[in-house]
Amino acid sequence: MQYLVSVIDDKSNPGSEDRLPAISEFNERLIAEGYWVFAGGLADTTAATVIDNRGEKAVVTDGPFVESKEYLAGVWIWEASDLDVVLKLATEASKVCDRKIEVRPFQ
16 A cells, blocks of 8 residues: 655744755665655645646736645655554654654545
């Protein structure tokens, strides 16, 4: 099963900026152990654009879809046999990247 693993940062209490070497090492382990599918960091929410084309005319808005002190800073997609494995890895990921982690299975 595949899982979306979201990295959540906080504008009022951001995670440490010096975590890249530890994150790279963690990513290498995920690859070696066969969990890694994809990962990527995201630009700041000020770079976001929202498109809503549900009505008669598309509405394009600069900025995130919701204003919040917490925001999505990056994502992983992991493949694992069960949720317990992913939760264990996510607990490690939170420590490694010094940020909150949200885990959601794909349907």
